[in-house]
Amino acid sequence: MSRFENKVVLITGSVQGIGLACALRLANDGADIILNDLRHDDRADEVVKQITALGRRCTFIAADVSQRQNVYDLLTEAVKVYGQLDILVNNAGVERNHNFWEVTEQEYDFVMNTNFKGLFFLTQAFVVYCKEASRPGVVVNMSSVHEEIVFPHFAAYCASKGALKMLTRNLATELAPLNIRINNVAPGAVATPINHTLIDNPELLQNVLKNIPQRRLGKPEDVAAVVAFLASDDAGYVTGSTYFVDGGLTYHYEEQ
């Protein structure tokens, strides 16, 4: 039996980057997939096709996951599609590179609402659903190494991931009696669209690689493999943790 036989997964921000890799990995492992992103475009249709070709069911739902009402509507729609929802992967995230003293309220809201507020209420909507349906649930959040380590010029981003670290710790305790597990995955520098500035700048890239003991960027599939583990029953006794997928970046130190 495949790992996610008869399981339905909702993954936010899943037509590119890490979210897409998670969708493909979980589908390969047997899950039916509900994709989400801001808008329905050709990319979305392409991913639906790819997953359907794997023999899994797949649907795309467009939603801006930065607002409470949107994420409640998304959850309701997602449950309707295949009549159940078992796993939520909160993947959607954004970042802005700006000096702290220049960050506008609009930028702050964009980052905090997408990375934290929307995730908070989508998780709440999922928990309400699980509770009312008396079903167990699994939540995997896409955090970052920056829930732990600093990232100058990305103050709002770091604040959002730091908040996510504590949310997960807190909910693990509060939701355990409901049979709901929740964990974070913390990618380091991964070759995805969010990192295009880094990938396109060889000098900057070399500087980043100096900080990574494995001397390479991560691949989206490296992250998806850990998401699949945490989403599966193999991680049945894991809740409230963060799994770093960073080639050693976070706890890196060398003198030469």
Ligand code: BGC
């Ligand atoms: C950020 C990337 C950054 C990486 C390592 C990620 O969370 O999205 O922009 O390169 O952390 O610092």
